[in-house]
Every structure is written in structure tokens, then in C-alpha cells.
Amino acid sequence: MLEISNLTHTYGSGPGSHHALGGVDLSVAEGELVCIVGPSGCGKSTLLRSVAGLLRPGGGEVLFNGAPVAGTPKDLAVVFQDYSRSLFPWMSVADNVSLPLRRKGLDRPRREEAALEALTQVGLEEAGAKYPWQLSGGMQQRVAIARALAYRPALLLMDEPFGSVDAQTREDLEDLTLRVRGHHAMTILLITHDIDESVYVGDRVVVLSGAPATVVGDLRVDLPEPREQIATREHPGFVRLRAEVGRLVRGPRPAAQHPTPETV
Amino acid sequence: MNPAKPPSKRPGWLWPVPVALAGWELATRAAGDLSFPPPTTIFSRMREMWLSGPADRLWLTDAALTDIPASVGRLLAGWALAGLVGTTLGIALGRSPLLSRFLGPLVHFARAVPPPLLLPFFMALFAIGARMQINVILFGVVWPILINSAEGARHVDPLHLETAAAFGLSRGQRLLRVVLPSALPKVFAGLRLSLSLALILMVISELVGSVDGIGFQLLDAQRSYDLPGVWGTIVLLGLLGCAFNAAFLAAERRILSWHRAANQTT
Amino acid sequence: MIARRLLDSGPLCGALGAAGLVGAWEAAGRTGFISPTVFPRASAVLSRAAGLAADAGFLSCVVSTLGAWAIGLLLTVAVAVPAGFLLGTLPGLERAFGPVFEFLRPIPSVALIPPALVLFSDKVDMKITLIVYAASWPVLINTMYGLKEVDPLAKETLRAFGFGPAAVLWRVSLPSTAPFIAAGVRLAAAVALIVGISVEFLAGGAGGSGIGVFLIEAGGATDALEYIVAAALWAGVIGYLSNGLFVLAERRAFRWHTARTEVAR
Numbered sequence: 157m158l159e160i161s162n163l164t165h166t167y168g169s170g171p172g173s174h175h176a177l178g179g180v181d182l183s184v185a186e187g188e189l190v191c192i193v194g195p196s197g198c199g200k201s202t203l204l205r206s207v208a209g210l211l212r213p214g215g216g217e218v219l220f221n222g223a224p225v226a227g228t229p230k231d232l233a234v235v236f237q238d239y240s241r242s243l244f245p246w247m248s249v250a251d252n253v254s255l256p257l258r259r260k261g262l263d264r265p266r267r268e269e270a271a272l273e274a275l276t277q278v279g280l281e282e283a284g285a286k287y288p289w290q291l292s293g294g295m296q297q298r299v300a301i302a303r304a305l306a307y308r309p310a311l312l313l314m315d316e317p318f319g320s321v322d323a324q325t326r327e328d329l330e331d332l333t334l335r336v337r338g339h340h341a342m343t344i345l346l347i348t349h350d351i352d353e354s355v356y357v358g359d360r361v362v363v364l365s366g367a368p369a370t371v372v373g374d375l376r377v378d379l380p381e382p383r384e385q386i387a388t389r390e391h392p393g394f395v396r397l398r399a400e401v402g403r404l405v406r407g408p409r410p411a412a413q414h415p416t417p418e419t420v
Numbered sequence: 421m422n423p424a425k426p427p428s429k430r431p432g433w434l435w436p437v438p439v440a441l442a443g444w445e446l447a448t449r450a451a452g453d454l455s456f457p458p459p460t461t462i463f464s465r466m467r468e469m470w471l472s473g474p475a476d477r478l479w480l481t482d483a484a485l486t487d488i489p490a491s492v493g494r495l496l497a498g499w500a501l502a503g504l505v506g507t508t509l510g511i512a513l514g515r516s517p518l519l520s521r522f523l524g525p526l527v528h529f530a531r532a533v534p535p536p537l538l539l540p541f542f543m544a545l546f547a548i549g550a551r552m553q554i555n556v557i558l559f560g561v562v563w564p565i566l567i568n569s570a571e572g573a574r575h576v577d578p579l580h581l582e583t584a585a586a587f588g589l590s591r592g593q594r595l596l597r598v599v600l601p602s603a604l605p606k607v608f609a610g611l612r613l614s615l616s617l618a619l620i621l622m623v624i625s626e627l628v629g630s631v632d633g634i635g636f637q638l639l640d641a642q643r644s645y646d647l648p649g650v651w652g653t654i655v656l657l658g659l660l661g662c663a664f665n666a667a668f669l670a671a672e673r674r675i676l677s678w679h680r681a682a683n684q685t686t
Numbered sequence: 687m688i689a690r691r692l693l694d695s696g697p698l699c700g701a702l703g704a705a706g707l708v709g710a711w712e713a714a715g716r717t718g719f720i721s722p723t724v725f726p727r728a729s730a731v732l733s734r735a736a737g738l739a740a741d742a743g744f745l746s747c748v749v750s751t752l753g754a755w756a757i758g759l760l761l762t763v764a765v766a767v768p769a770g771f772l773l774g775t776l777p778g779l780e781r782a783f784g785p786v787f788e789f790l791r792p793i794p795s796v797a798l799i800p801p802a803l804v805l806f807s808d809k810v811d812m813k814i815t816l817i818v819y820a821a822s823w824p825v826l827i828n829t830m831y832g833l834k835e836v837d838p839l840a841k842e843t844l845r846a847f848g849f850g851p852a853a854v855l856w857r858v859s860l861p862s863t864a865p866f867i868a869a870g871v872r873l874a875a876a877v878a879l880i881v882g883i884s885v886e887f888l889a890g891g892a893g894g895s896g897i898g899v900f901l902i903e904a905g906g907a908t909d910a911l912e913y914i915v916a917a918a919l920w921a922g923v924i925g926y927l928s929n930g931l932f933v934l935a936e937r938r939a940f941r942w943h944t945a946r947t948e949v950a951r
Contacts, residue, residue, distance in 0.1 A: 208846050227848075234846040241839040245942040246861045255857070256847035287942055307847065436782050437789065455805055518693060525700035526707060532925030534876075536883045537918045540901040544910045545725070620794045624884045627799065635797070642800035650804075654797045661792025 157343055158184040158207070158311065163216035164368075165202050176202040178368025179216065189337060189344040191354035193405060194364030200347045203369070204315050207345065208234050220311065229311075233304035237316035239296040243288040243303075250275070250284035253303045260307070274306035275299075277336055294325030298332065305336055314346040318353065327385050330357050334383060351405060355379075355397045356388060363404040373404035457648045462655060465648035469637075470656070483637065491633040492660070494550055495622040498557025499615060506562045506614075507607055510569025511599060520570065527566060535560030535621055539628055548629040553622070560621045561614035565607065572606025573599055605679050608672050615668055619661055634660075708732075726912040735916035744900060748920070751882055751896040754810060758817030758878050759871070766822040766874075767867060770829025775855070780830070787826075795820030795877070796884045803889060813885045813896075820881045821874035825867065832866025833859060865936070865943040872932045879925065897921060 165177040176199035184190050194200050205211040207218055209228040218225040220232070233256070236242040243252050254271040262270065275281050278298040288296050297317065304312055314333075318326040334357060337344060348354050354361045355377055363373035379393050388394055441459055448458040457465075470484035477485070513520045513527070538556045546552040576599050584598045626635025634653060641649030693699065708728045714720045715727035722730070738744045773780045798816060806812035840858050849857070886898025897917060904913035937944060 210842050210845060228846055230848055232846070232848075234843070236839060236843065238839055241837045242843040244840060244858070244861070246864075246940075255844075256849075259848050287945070289942065289945055313846075434785050436785050440786050455801070518699070521693075521696050521699035522703035522706075524696075524703075526703055528929075529704075529922050529926050532929055533918050533922040534879045534883050534925060536880055536887065536898070537901065537914075537921055539887065540905050540914050541911070541918060544905060544914060616792075616794075620796050620880065623794045624796045624887070627796065627884075628887050638797060638800050642804060645804070647801065647804070650801050654793055654801070657797045658789060658793035661794060662789070665792055 157186045157221050158182075158345070159217075159219040160203075160207070161217050161219075163203065163206060163213050163218065165199070165206065165211070165214040175368040177206075177213070177216075178370050180364070180369060180371055182362060182371060182374075184343060184345060187341060187343055188359050189346065189357060190360045190362055191358035192345065192347045192362045192364060193349060193351055193354045193401060194369060195366045195405060195407075196349055198364050198366045199369035200349075200364060201315055203364075204234075204313050204345065204347055207311075208232060208313055231310040233307045233309035233312050235297075235300050235304050235312070235314045235317045237319045239293065239300045239320065240289070243296055243299060245287065245289050247287075248284065249280070249286050249288060249291070249299050252288060252299060253284075253306050256303060256307045270306045271302075274302040277305060277339065278302045278332060294321045294329065297321060297325075297329060301329070301332065301336070305340065308340065310343060312342050312344045314344065316347055316349065318350075319348070326353075331383075331385065333357060351398055351401045352389070355394055355401060356383060356385075361397070361401055363401060365407060372407070373401070375400060455647055457651060461648045462651045465646075466652040466655065469649065469652060487632055487634055487637050488656075490550075491622055491626065491635065494553045494633070495557060495618050498554045498621075499561060499611075499618040501554070501558045502562040502565055502614060502618075503611055505558070506565030506610065507569045510566040510607070510610075511573040511595070511603060513566070514570035514573025514603065515595075515599060520574075527563065527570075531563035531567060535617065536624055539625055543629050548631065552629065553625040556625045557618050557621045561618045564613040564617070565610040568606045568610030568613075569603055572603030576602040605676055608676060612668060612672070615664055616661070619657070619664065623657065726909070726915065730912055731915045731919070734912045735919050738913075738916050738920060744917070747895050747897050747900040748924070751879075751886065751898070752924070754813045754817065754896070755875075755878050755882050758814045758821060758882070759875060761814065761818045762821040762825055762874055762878070763871060765818065766825035766870075767829055769822075770826045770867075771833065771855075771859075773826070774830040774833035775859075791823055795881050799885055799888050802885075809885075809889045812889070813882055816885055817878045817881050821878040824873040824877060825870040828866045828870030828873075829863060832863035835866070836862045865940040868932075868936045868940065872929070872936070875928065875932065876925075 160180055160182040163177050163180040167174040167176060180203060182190075192200055192203065202211065202213075206213040207220075207225065209225050209232075220229045223229075244255070247255065250268065250271050253274055254267040257267045257270055272281060272284065275284055278301055280295060280298055280302065283291060283295065283299070288299060291299065297320070301317070317333075318329045321329065330353060333344070333346075336342075346354075346357065358377050361373075361375045361377060362371055363375075364370070365372045375397060377397060379388055379391055379397075445458045445460060448456050470481050470488075471479045473479050473481040473484070513523060535556070538559050542552045542555045542559075546555065580598050580602065581594065584594045589597065622633075623635045623638075626633040627639050630636045634657060638650060638653040638657075641647075641653060712728040715722050715725070726734075773783060795816065798819065802812050802816055806815070836859050840862065841854050844854050844858055882896070883898040886896040887902055890899060890902060901914055901917055904910050904917070907913065
């Protein structure tokens with residue numbers, strides 16, 4: 157459903173320019189959960205913003221359901237890392253969740269119903285009348301996920317969605333993502349810098365090189381379903397995949413000389 | 421990723437000014453309205469008023485050497501006094517919750533009195549002159565400084581105070597080394613607000629009750645229907661406002677450089 | 687214990703502070719420390735203030751000043767907010783007008799009263815025009831500043847759901863700029879009152895009325911200070927109440943804003 161071919165992008169021009177994407181090729185099938193990992197600053201977010209139509213890439217092509225992406229495609233939702241900035245503080249939680257549904261032309265009762273349903277799925281059915289800033293960080297990110305779910309997108313983009321929450325909440329949100337994915341027929345593209353996370357939630361892990369980014373690895377994750385935080389993580393297949401992804405992320409350089417802190 | 425320089429900081433950002441001046445010149449010449457003289461007429465009148473004196477006085481006229489210093493002196497005297505009084509009282513109010521409970525409402529009430537009303541008050545209390553004007557400026561502009569200083573002193577990071585106490589700094593030292601610097605950004609915000617207010621009060625006090633100063637000159641020009649003189653004086657006041665603002669910002673940037681640096685890293 | 691608790695009560699302490707000031711003022715007059723011929727006693731001023739509240743002449747002056755102030759502020763918002771949005775969203779426009787504004791803004795607004803006296807025949811029109819001119823600056827600047835502070839991620843979030851520029855302006859830029867606009871309007875309200883009263887001083891009785899006119903006319907009387915202080919007290923009450931209303935309205939409407947900045951502190 158998503159075909160990315162030879163995608164390139166450079167920010168700025170001249171000596172201060174930053175070559176973020178150096179020809180990325182990637183195809184995602186319907187219903188897949190693909191995790192994209194890579195060293196920090198490698199252009200993961202640039203890739204995601206190009207898919208979302210928020211950024212016009214310098215070159216290459218993104219096809220969504222066969223049509224090139226120009227502007228933001230319908231049937232697509234994004235969950236950003238920075239929930240506190242992407243949720244609107246002047247709206248209640250329920251209004252935040254139902255806002256995108258206006259674009260689908262739903263009337264008020266239908267919007268409210270869909271919002272409540274999505275909030276129930278993330279376990280926040282009681283919080284609709286509250287404001288985002290009255291909730292904890294993990295709860296806010298659940299609201300952001302509910303907002304995306306309510307929109308019922310065919311493709312869900314998640315940009316480091318669990319990067320700003322504590323470890324326990326992070327595990328809960330990972331499992332929440334796996335659970336809701338079972339309910340909706342959704343394709344998910346999840347960007348992360350956490351290798352364990354990518355292996356734990358993904359059907360596939362795509363590894364990008366440092367900037368300018370290219371795809372240096374594409375691994376299928378064949379771990380037993382359903383995934384479980386303790387059992388999956390001690391599965392030999394998990395340990396092997398994690399080491400493989402880790403080596404790809406560090407690249408061919410000797411690791412001792414070029415440590416990248418995020419990937420340790 | 422690579423933020424472009426803000427447009428207003430690039431060289432050549434001033435180009436709209438000559439364009440506006442040229443447009444103004446053409447429009448006023450075309451209209452021929454005596455109330456709106458063209459800028460060239462205004463500038464030549466300004467030269468005549470302030471820059472046609474003898475060369476050994478840098479061409480400054482008597483008016484430039486008496487009216488401008490008189491006005492600026494009163495403005496700075498009133499503003500500096502207000503700064504001193506406002507900061508001292510403000511920090512006292514900010515550090516003492518009890519004092520703040522007793523005097524806070526009075527301060528907020530005093531601030532709500534529109535400053536021009538001080539003018540008839542001080543005119544009735546004192547005679548027309550510098551004392552009246554300095555008092556009007558002082559009592560008109562002290563409130564923003566006082567309230568901002570109190571706000572700044574109230575929100576000193578408790579951890580900073582505890583650190584200072586743990587290192588055995590005395591009360592006075594804590595006030596001078598911790599409370600005052602922490603409150604300084606707010607104090608400066610108040611000082612800046614009151615500087616433009618002081619300029620307004622200087623002008624209005626000279627318009628209503630004065631025998632010299634830039635405002636008096638402005639009124640004099642208006643009474644003799646010398647409109648180039650009126651507009652010229654307004655341009656002078658604008659230039660003074662610009663100069664005060666620039667000088668204040670430069671001072672603030674020097675004194676508060678630590679504050680900006682600390683805020684950028686967080 | 688009880689004394690301790692009483693001292694914790696804000697309104698009580700405030701009332702005590704005010705009563706103390708009035709008491710000291712009255713005592714200074716009674717004991718001859720300040721001669722009543724130099725400065726009126728508190729009791730005289732307060733009874734004069736009570737008298738003014740029933741004085742039709744004074745009341746019509748207050749109504750005249752406040753009317754011009756309210757109309758001026760409404761016009762200011764109607765002019766300055768859209769102008770701020772235009773300048774803030776079209777960088778080319780800001781680049782063209784910005785430097786010109788930088789030269790106009792420092793001109794103290796009251797300096798424009800003398801030429802305005804020549805230009806306007808109707809003193810009420812003149813008062814409102816000058817109020818709008820002077821009060822527009824804080825609203826315009828706060829609107830533009832607020833627009834710069836709009837979180838790009840918030841805008842992108844809405845764009846990611848496929849909303850167009852108009853929806854982004856209406857649903858993100860306007861609400862997140864609103865607290866800044868409100869703060870600008872509160873500043874503008876004070877400026878408008880300063881300019882309005884200053885105009886009244888200079889235009890005098892000729893074709894206008896207002897608190898300023900009242901005070902200038904009272905200035906000639908033998909008990910001028912009594913009138914002036916009493917009128918200033920009422921002006922203070924009005925200013926205090928209107929400012930309180932502004933703050934209250936802002937707090938109610940922008941709870942999300944204050945709550946977040948307090949958390950950030």
C-alpha cells in the first residue's frame with residue numbers, strides 16, 4: 157500500500173546544508189507494522205514527514221495506495237513524540253479526539269460517539285471532559301493515540317511515540333499499540349531509536365544508515381504471537397534479532413571508536 | 421533545520437523607510453494641505469529650530485540647549501527615582517507575604533489611577549515647574565516597576581535560596597546575591613514599560629503646565645499655527661523615544677546576558 | 687493562634703492596610719502635622735467623593751470618558767487584531783511595514799494631541815481617533831508576537847489530518863494567540879484611558895466633557911485638591927474594577943494557558 161522509491165531530501169543549501177535522505181527505498185504491505193530504526197539525526201523524521209505530506213521531498217517518489225503523495229493523504233494519521241505540543245491545550249480531551257473527524261464530515265453525535273469509543277480503547281473513557289494538561293504524560297500520549305484511532309486511518313504513522321514517557325508507561329503503550337492494531341485493520345509505520353522496541357512491536361524492522369540515510373537492513377521479525385513483555389524479550393529469536401539490528405545501526409565502523417549513545 | 425536569519429536583521433531591511441518618506445513627500449506635495457507639510461519642509465524647520473546655532477556650539481541653537489536637556493533631565497530624574505523606590509519597595513513586598521497582604525491591594529489601587537490625573541493633583545500641590553513634573557513622572561511610573569519587582573522577588577527559586585542558606589550567606593547577602601539577581605529580569609520588564617510611560621507623562625506634563633521643555637515648544641508651535649514646527653517636534657520626540665529604547669535594550673542585554681544564556685540552554 | 691490565622695486572611699489584611707492609611711492621613715491633619723489648607727483631610731476627601739457619586743455633572747463626565755474609552759477600545763480590537771494577523775501571516779507585508787512601525791511606535795501618543803487639535807473640529811472624534819491610534823500598538827504587537835509563538839507541531843498535527851490553511855488559522859493560530867491578544871488589550875485599556883484623559887485636559891471644555899475637563903475646571907476652585915483627590919479615588923475604583931474584570935475574564939477563558947505556564951514555572 158506504500159511504495160517509497162529513491163527518496164532524497166536536503167535541508168537548506170550551500171555549506172550549511174544538511175543532506176538528510178540519500179535515496180530511500182521501502183515498500184510496506186497492507187496490515188504490516190514496520191519499525192524504522194537508525195542512529196539519531198539520521199533523517200527518520202524527514203522520511204515520516206515526507207510520507208505524511210507535511211514536507212515536499214527533494215527527490216524520489218512516495219506512492220500511497222498507488223497514487224503519489226501530494227499534500228496530506230486522506231486515511232492517514234500521525235502520532236508525534238511530543239504529545240504536549242501536538243494535543244491542543246485549549247480543548248478538552250474529547251474535543252481533541254473528535255476534532256479530526258470534522259474533516260470526515262461526521263455530525264456532532266457521531267463524532268462524540270467515535271471519540272468515546274477510541275478513548276475507551278485506550279482506557280481513558282473517564283477523561284473526556286478533562287484537559288490534556290491535567291493528565292500525566294503517558295495518559296496524554298494515549299489521548300494522542302486515541303485521536304489517531306478515532307480517525308480510523310488506513311495508515312498510522314508514529315514518530316518516536318513512546319520517547320517521552322517512563323519505562324513502565326512505555327511498555328504499557330507498546331502493548332496498547334499491539335492490541336489496538338488487532339482491532340483495526342491498520343498499517344503502521346513506527347519510527348523509533350530504541351532497538352528493543354523495534355523488535356518487540358514490529359513485523360519488520362527497517363534499519364536506516366546515518367545521514368544521508370539509506371536502507372541498510374530489512375529484517376522480518378518471526379517471533380511467536382501474541383507478544384509478551386517478559387517472554388518475548390527472553391526468546392532466543394528476540395536476542396538474535398536485537399543483536400543483528402544493533403550491528404546494522406552501528407554500521408560497519410568499529411563500534412569502540414564511534415559510539416552512538418542512543419543505540420547502546 | 422537551518423533557521424534563516426530573521427528578515428528584520430538582514431542588512432538592507434531599512435529600505436521601506438526611504439520609500440515611505442518619498443511617498444509621504446509626494447503625497448503631501450500633491451495634496452498641498454497646510455496641516456500636512458512635506459517632510460522636507462519639516463526637516464528644514466527642525467534644522468532651523470535646533471541646528472542653526474553658531475559653529476562653536478556644534479550648531480546647536482538656544483532652544484536645543486535649553487528645552488531638550490530640561491525635558492530629558494526631568495524624565496530621567498523621575499524615572500530613576502521611580503526605579504529606585506519601585507525596586508526597593510517591590511522586593512520588600514515580594515519577600516514579605518505579610519507586607520504584601522497589607523499593602524498589595526493599596527498598590528494595585530494606586531496603579532489603577534490613570535497617571536494623567538496626577539497632573540492636576542501636583543499642579544494644585546506644587547507650583548508649575550520641575551518639581552511638579554518630576555513628581556508626576558515618579559508617581560505615574562513607579563507602579564509597573566514595583567509590581568514587577570514584587571512578582572520577580574516572590575518567584576525566586578526556593579532551591580537557590582536554600583543553597584545560599586546552606587552555604588551560610590547572611591540575610592543581606594542573600595538579598596543582594598540571590599533575590600535581586602533573580603528578580604532582575606522582571607525588574608527590567610517593569611523599567612522598560614515605565615520608560616515609555618515616563619516619556620508620555622513628560623510630554624503631557626509639559627503640554628499642560630510648563631514654561632519650557634519640548635512639550636512646551638510643541639504647544640507653542642501649535643498656538644502660532646507653525647505646523648512644520650509641530651510635526652518637527654513630534655519627530656524629535658519619536659527620535660528621543662527610539663534613542664531611549666535602544667539605550668535601554670543595550671543596557672538590558674549587557675546586564676541580563678546570563679539570563680538569556682540560561683534560558684536558551686533549557 | 688487566632689491572631690495568626692487572622693493575619694493569613696488576605697482581604698482582612700488589605701482592608702486593615704487601607705484603613706491604616708486613611709487613619710494616618712486623617713490623624714496627620716487633625717494633629718496639625720499637615721495643615722488642611724495645604725492638603726485636605728481624609729474625612730473631607732471621602733465625604734467629597736461620596737458627594738461626587740450623586741453629582742449629575744461629575745457622573746456625566748465619567749460616562750463621557752468611559753464611553754469614548756469603550757468605543758475606542760472596540761475599534762482598536764477591530765482594527766489591530768486583523769492587522770496583526772495579516773502582518774503575522776504574510777512575511778512580505780511585515781518586512782515592508784515593520785521598519786516604518788519601528789519609527790512610528792516610539793512617538794509618545796500624547797504628542798499628537800496638539801496637531802490633532804488643529805485637524806479635528808469634533809473633539810469626540812478626535813479623542814476616539816487618538817485612543818485608537820495609541821491603543822492599537824500593544825494589541826498589534828502582541829498579536830504578531832503571539833502568532834510567532836504558535837507551536838509549529840500543533841499546526842502540523844492539524845495539517846497531518848488533512849486540514850487546510852484556513853482551518854489551521856481558525857483552530858490553532860487563533861486560539862493559541864488569543865491569550866496574547868487579551869494581554870495586549872489589557873495594556874491597551876490603560877493606554878486608552880491615559881490618552882483619553884490627556885485629550886480632555888488639552889481640549890478643555892471646548893466641545894467636550896469628561897473626567898479631565900472636570901478636573902481642569904475644578905483646578906481653579908479654592909478647595910481644588912479635595913475635588914481632585916476625590917475624583918482620582920473614583921477613577922482608581924473604576925480602573926481597579928475594570929482591570930479586575932479583564933484579569934478574571936482572561937483567567938476563565940484561558941485557563942489552559944495559565945495552568946500550563948504555572949506548571950512550566
